[in-house]
Amino acid sequence: MKSINLFSFDLKAQARKKMMIEKFSPELISAQWRKDGTPGVSHETIYKWVWQCKFGNRRDDIQDKRLYLHLKHARRRRKRGNYKDNRGLISHRVSIEKRPKIVNKRKRLGDMEVDLIIGKNHQSGLLVTLDRASLITTIDKINSKKPKNIKRLLMKRLSGNKFIKTITFDNDQALSLHHEIAAELGVKTYFTRPYTSQDKGSIENRNGVIRRFYPKKDGLL
Structure with missing residues (x-):
């Protein structure tokens, strides 16, 4: 993958279109380039470019100064290495750094990832689960972010899965009953x-793919 200094005008145009119109995340854009055999750049390079545009004053970056608003965590991205979370502590929380190394290999079923896609009113949205090995994904509609509601939906979704070994969560208080x-x-x-x-x-x-079909601005969540 190329460095930010080799992030060409054509690649930037492609990335801009995918972020603004197709609602792709930088990770998905980079993965799509690899799949298509396009000599693109890494997702980290795309992030660096987006934030360079926001905070810099280069003439070439002016048109993309608000591109950061199309990132999932547009207003909350932190510098790498700064992991302090001001949203409140989650009881019994265990860091991913203590997760068994075998999970990273994606060779067994049952290592799940769970995340929330929040809608326009910050309450309704989607509960997304994914198996790291098979990439099988499920989606459940949520009407409340209350921890008890999220727990109920997750138990309904996962209780029949005999393969589950680990679950990796995002840092959201809605998942505090983990x-x-x-x-x-x-x-x-x-x-x-x-x-x-x-x-x-x-x-x-x-x-990123799901957002293409359930855009927040259209009030579909």
Whole structure:
């Protein structure tokens, strides 16, 4: 993959279109280039470009100064290495850094990722689950972010899956009953580092695809 200095005008135009119109995340854009055999750039390079446009004053970047608004965490991205989360502590939270290394290999079924796509009113949205090995994805509509509601939906969705071994969550207070879910399913739960999208790149990519069909601005969530 090319560095940001070799991020060509044509590649920027492609990335801009995919972010603004197709609602792709940088991770999904980079993956699509690899799939198509296009000599593109990494998702980290795309992020660097987006934030360079926001904070810089280069003439070539002016048109993309608000491109960051098309990122999932547009107003909340943190510098790498700064993992302090001001949204409140989640009890019994175990960091992804303590997750078994075998999960990273994607060679077994049952290592799940869970995330929320929040709608326009910040309450309704979608509950997304993904198996890291098979990439099988499920979507459930939510009408409330209350932890009890999220737990109920997750238990309904996952209780019949005998393969589940681990669940990796995003850092959202709506998932604060994770320890109850773990106890009832007999699995281990882990949390990504706050604002570190690469910790759950698989489900981030899925979310990018899902957003294409359920755009927040159209009030479909």
